[in-house]
Amino acid sequence: MKIERAGERNTIDRRVARTRGLLQDALIALIPEQGYAAITVDDICQRANVGRSTFYTHYGDKDALRSATIEAHLRSIGRRREAASQETGSRLFEFSLPMFEHAHVFRPLHHALLASSGDTIHDELRERIRRAVREELVEKRIGDRGMPAEFAIQFIAGAFLAVLAWWVATDMNLSPAQADELFQRMAGKGVGA
């Protein structure tokens, strides 16, 4: 799986390609070690063996580098999904498998994509929710055979937070009780294929 780093121009100076590649790789390598938030531009440059001033000729700041890195890989995922879609025909949630596969190959990248956004405030809340779900699932011995508990916990917690965020962001036509009822139904029975 090769990642195409070009973008705008048709031909790119090899020095540019080399520098950007080094910086992107360095960022991805550092994320598992320190976490994105703790990484400084200088850290990246030292890991990449690139001058700090050079960094700024390519990217405005740390976030710009991250965006560019992810952008390149997202294109690759998109292509893979289209290909898979034609093979498998009609299957529920076709995006799922290609995504897992790409994540399997580019694990550090996906770590960067999905791990704490730097806004650590999200993570704290997420962890709280997960704990609440975990307690209930364990306490009430809910769970399928062969379904890892943690998988179900992540599933439910992630779904809840997404739904809550959506509800809060919209007009909230639904009452809290209604929103809760819908969540309970989905969590309990799924989409009911």
Added chain:
Amino acid sequence: MKIERAGERNTIDRRVARTRGLLQDALIALIPEQGYAAITVDDICQRANVGRSTFYTHYGDKDALRSATIEAHLRSIGRRREAASQETGSRLFEFSLPMFEHAHVFRPLHHALLASSGDTIHDELRERIRRAVREELVEKRIGDRGMPAEFAIQFIAGAFLAVLAWWVATDMNLSPAQADELFQRMAGKGVGA
């Protein structure tokens, strides 16, 4: 809904309680305006009318204040949940309703906590997943009576991203195909109460 800010000691100097309350309120007020990451300790102090050095006598850093603030609100939710738990008896996902209700009252806070990070790539990935889910649900006419389509979309997309993030962050003992299979099962049938 009153937020109890006490914690350790039984009696707290009023000046302490006042200062901490001001700081916590200032943080919450600032989050919707600037986003957590962009807020400086000085911003918080000016909004709270509290000396910057005073800040550090109470909290080690910005994150400590954040934790304490969330802590205070979550305690309130927790009490509410326990109360609800006794009323309704044994019900699945007891955290859900109290959370929706708290979000209903403290909407700005939750909006700040859950809103898209402003990170365009992050949001782009989420939006792509949502789009994929949306297309499939609509195309295949899946959906409960009385279940708003957007609710189900948010639910599934959020669950998928959470599961993917968890899978990537851990050792990934599961193969992509296995992870996919588990996801499909949960999405289709829920926890199967």
Added chain:
DNA sequence: TATCATAATGGACACAATGTCTGGAATGCT
């Protein structure tokens, strides 16, 4: 290969924010 345009570099710089520490003023506690 020689030339030239472009990129990389280290160092200097102004700036912003952090976290620590002071002595004195203010304020709640009893």
Added chain:
DNA sequence: AGCATTCCAGACATTGTGTCCATTATGATA
């Protein structure tokens, strides 16, 4: 009223950011 505690402004060293520049190095091109 007296006392202990808290608040505060300001100074300080430290770290990271983003800009700029003169110089060197290196692809691209003919």
